[in-house]
Amino acid sequence: MTINCKGKLVDLSTPKVMGVLNVTPDSFYDGGKYKDETSILKQVEQMLNEGATFIDVGAYSSRPNAEHVSEEEELNRILPIVQLILNEFPETLISIDTFRSEVAKQCMKTGAALINDISAGNLDENMLKTIAALQVPYIMMHMRGTPQTMQSLTEYDDLVKDILFYFSERIVAARDLGIIDVVIDPGFGFAKTLEQNFELLNKLELFKMIEKPLLVGVSRKSMIYKTLDTSAQDALNGTTVLNTIGLQKGASILRVHDVKEAVEAIKLVEALH
Incomplete structure (x- = not known):
């Protein structure tokens, strides 16, 4: 199972790590942490050295009830960061966390x-x-509504069945336009209650039937820290536990804030096989 990134085939049969770089002032965990060139480059270098295959750059916070950001502001935030990273680390595979075509x-x-x-x-x-025009890999996530409305849209007839149907529809739409490399993300924390997040994780292996690489993004999310009655800052151990379960159930990419621990989880789970 491979995806083509800038002419380079990335083999996802061994799971890979996507390091998160939020350049938003209001992200739930690292908002405002990476404000200047030095701190951004230092964080990217650390993630690459620890084994990240991808760096996921986002300039629009998608946490619940996040403030809306204009397209112009998103572009002003993100383009200089992409340029900065590639000037310093030209081989970096940068993923752009956006829902806007012009930003893409x-x-x-x-x-x-x-x-x-x-x-x-x-x-x-x-x-x-x-x-389709760009012919680049596309990660499609399950969500309802917008970041501002999603937490009120958690009614499902059958959670996993509804999400599988959603992906089958979106994949057909993508395929009809000639999009080849698609990765699916079930969207932990997006339009889902705490209980639904765990139901989703419990049944994650069912997404193998879609026959697309699966991205799992649970890093420091509220399903961890609310269950443990702690905070996002103290949710690294919980993140590693759930990442390990995700890997055992078929995850191809772990999207994380803490690359070293995710890489170690992959190595240990691979050793089992």
Whole structure:
């Protein structure tokens, strides 16, 4: 199972790590932490040295009830960061966390490698056409509504069945436009209650039937720290536990804030096999 990033085939039969770099002031865990060039480059260098295959850059916070950010502001935040990273680390495979087609297009022109869309094309009617034109790997996540409304949209007839149907629809739409490399993300924490997040993790192996690489993003999320009655800052151990379960159930990519621990989890789970 491979995806083509800038002409380089990335083999996902061994799980890979995607390190998170939020350049938003209001991200739930690391908001405002990476404000200047030095801190950004230091964090990227650390993640690459620890074994990250991808660096996921986001300039629009998608945490519940996050403030809306204009397209212009998102571009102003993200383009200089992509340029900065590639100037210093030109081989970096940068993933762009955006649901806007224009942001995707501009970032690809600047040298990014793949797009990570929380809305699977539902928040911008031009997104799928843009991905098809760019011919880049596309991560499509399950979400309902927007980051501002999603937490009120948690009613499902059958959680896993509904999400599987959602992906089958979105994958057909992508395939019809000629999009080849698709990764699916079930969207832990997006339009799902605490209990639903654990139900999703418990049944995660069912997503193998889609026959697409699976991304798991549970890093320091509220399903961990609310269950443990702690905070995002103290949720690293819980993150590693759930990442390990995700790997055992078929995850191909772990999207994390803490790369070293995720890489170690992959090595240990691979040793079992």
